[in-house]
Amino acid sequence: FLFTGQGAQHTGMGMDLYHTYPAYAHAFDTIATHLDPHLDQPLHHTITTGHHLHQTGNTQPALFATEVALYRLLETWGITPDYLTGHSIGELTAAHISGILTLQDACTLVTARARLMQNLPTTGTMIALQATEEEILPHLTGHEHHLTIAAINSPTSLVISGNQTAANHIAAKLTEQGRKTKTLTVSHAFHSPHMDGMLHDFHHTAAQLTYHQPTIPIVSTLTGNLATHNDLRTPTYWTDQLRNTVRYTQALHTLHTAGVTTYTEIGPDATLTPLTTNTIGDTDGTAAIATLRAGRPETHTLLTAISRLHNRGIPINWNHLFTNTHATHTPLPTYAFQHERFWAETSGVVADASDLGLASAGHPMLGAAVTVAGADQVLFTSRLSLRTHPWLADHVVLDQTLVPATALVEMAIRAGDELGSTVLDDLSVLGPLVLPRKGGVHVQVSVGAPDASGRRELSVYSRPENADVPWTLNARGHLSFRGPDAPFTLAQWPPAGAEEVPLDDAYDKLAVQGYVYGPVYRGLEHVWRLGDDVYADVRLPTGSRTDVGGFGLHPALLETALAASCLAGYGSSPEGTVWISTDWKDVRLHATGADRLRVRLAPDADGALNVQLADRAGRPVASVSSVDCRAIAVGEVSNALARNRDSL
Structure with a gap:
């Protein structure tokens, strides 16, 4: 969800929703009871009449109330985000929604911010420029104390703020170059040195508040990165946030890298939506959707946005959405359909891949391959299900059957082999692949043409069968051909001084953490610890519902090897925290057909694992x-599952 900043306000914003949807009205009224004691006039009066709405002291509380109420309405319809970010005052809204600030504390901070800004001298200017940050920075040399970049809104669009003379001089130079410039209609030079006069008092107010851990991941527009540690949770952060540059473009790139493809703007007008489209584009099925647009009927605009979200596989609670409306169920015909066949008669010959112009991939998880005409590219297609790949049913995470990341690694390596790219340089798993x-x-696994260095881009997409929904990008990475890796051996086994970890209740412990492993994944035989390193013996259980035929390295065997680290570190993560491997680097397969392994897992300073796998003789x-992991949210799994269910 993208929360709009200042400039989107307009008279009557949200009032159609207020009179149509009780959930919106209730949320708005609740927020207003916390804001009104800090304001010169009731918030409802400000918005409905427009009286002093464009004064900063009223604008920011009005935007906050409208956006929070709109979010609460969407929440009643079952629409919740995987990530949050916000532009300027919109980031404060995002912080409240994420749980960092309670409603009372958020209202205190919003009104203090608005009031202190309003009381500053109305000097300075803000000018939007068609330019990049790199092009503008040299022009700011020597002016740092009275002119700055206030916001970077897209790769070629930013705003400078501060001293009017210096800003006009830069704008004039760009105009001479044929660049677009626009002086913004604002009361103050926001996000500039002109804010310095309020910083002490604002910091004092922010220091009186209580900050909590976010319950929804939030991307900071101060840093442009995913919030970690104390980001958004200190008075210093919020003081810096109102004074420094809004790095909206970088925040979007962070979200895009995390696999976000649907960006929904929560605000009274579509201001962030075009910026998002200009930054991310429409590649990979990406869409930016505005929930409201100034000058258009609000209910119709919102429901149009909801329909677009539904078409993109976002689950909607239709029962709640249609509550208090005139919508009714339309009964289907009760009579039987005519039993007359119109099926085309077949020849009785079952087509194989070659009949369709494809070649068999010769791999248990990749059904067919086609070389793209006129390009050195290959596309692999396949279908995964619990019937065709029953061993996947034994990998249950957060009560859902997930295709393990090790299976995506195996498919990527096999795809690279087809083109002689034997090294998986990197693979980022962007979201869970849930099996119904x-x-x-x-x-679909696509391998692109080589670049100048011979590297090929690889992407893994999925979507439910028989569903007219966009493809989901589950993983992306790169393949290359490089010489042999530095040799290693695990001949001395177990290593001298290693301490064995009991396995009596190993799988009960893993189940507590959220991993319910069936027989195929119960191949841990021995686990040892030596310092921070973990060693293990693993195997594919005899009589399990799969064999190693056709695999380079069976995904269940590799997943079991990684599980040794979870078991050895049991108790170091909060109960219920589920980690999945997401970032793989420099994956090399030295031998195929293994059903037993010796395993060495060595964590680096950042917690990523260096993995060495050998046969029972210690040979590679x-x-x-490097394998890095992250905690997976329940919502990620449920949303992926809902995508399978919520299709016609």
Whole structure:
């Protein structure tokens, strides 16, 4: 969700929703009871009449109330985000929604920010420029104390703020170059040295508040990165946030890298939506959707946005949405359909891949391959289901059957082999691939043409079968051909001084953490610790519902190897925290057909694992220079599952 900043306000914003949806009205009235004691006039009066709405002291509280109420309405319809970010005052809204600030504390901070800004001298200017940050920075040399970049809104659009003479001089130079410039209609030079006069008092107010851990990941527009540690949770952060540059473009790139493809603007007008489109574009099925637009009927605009979200696989609670409306169920015909066949008669010959112009991929998880005409590219297609790949049913995370990341790694390596790219340089897993209990999922693995260095881009997409929904990008990475890796051996086994970890209740412990492993993944035989390093013996259980035929390295065997680290570190993560491997670097397969492994897992300073896998003689089977993990949210899994269910 993208929360709009100042400039989107207009008279009557949100009032159609207020009179149509009780959930919106209740949320707005609740917020107003916290804001009104700090304001010169009731918030409802400000918005409905427009009286002093464009004064900063009223603008920011009005935007906050409208956006929070709109979010609460969407929440009643079952629409919740995976990530949050906000532009300027919109970031304060995002902080409240994420749980960092209670409603009372958020209202205190919003009104203090607005009031202190309003009381500053109305000098200075803000000018939007068609330019990049790199082009503007040299012009600011020597002016740092009275002119800055206030916001970077897209790769070629930013705003400077501060001293009017210096800003006009820079704008004039760009105009001479044929660049677009526009002086903004604002009361103050926001996000500039002109804010310095309020920083002490604002910091004092912010220091009186209580900050909590976010319950929804939030991307900071102060840093442009995913918030970690104390980001958004200190008075210093919020003081810096109102004074420094809004790095909206970088925040969007962070979200895009995290795999976000649907950006929904929460605000009274579509101001961030075009900026998002200009920054991210429409690649990979990406869409930016505005929930409201100034000058258009609010209910119609919002429901149009909801329909677009539904078409993109976002689950909607239709029962709640239609509550208090005139919508009714339309009964289907009760009579039987005519039993007359119109099926085309087939020849009775079952087509294989070659009949369709494809070549068999010769791999258990990749059904067919086609070389793209006129390009050195290959596309692999497949279908995964619990019927065709029953061993996947044994990998249950947060009560859902997930295709393990190790399976995506295996498919990527096999795809690279087809083109002689034997090293998986990197693979980022962007979101879970959930298998439904019935039916299947279509998968495509695309390998692009080599660049100048011979590296090829790789992408893994999926979508439910028989569903007219966009493809989901589950993973992306790069393949290359490089010489042999530095040799290693695990001949001395177990290593001298290693301390064995009991396995009596190993899988009960893993289940507590959220990993419910069936028989195929219960191949841990021994686990040892030596300092921070973990060693293990693993195997594919005898009589399990799969064999190693056709695999380079069976995904269940590699997943079991990584599980040794979870078991050895049991108790170091909060109960219920589920980690999945997301970032793989320098994956090399040295031998195929292994059903037993010796495993060495060595964490680096950042917690990523260096992985060495050997056969029972200690000879190399595979190596991974780095596997990094992140905690997975329940919402990620449920949203992916809902995508399978909520289709016609």
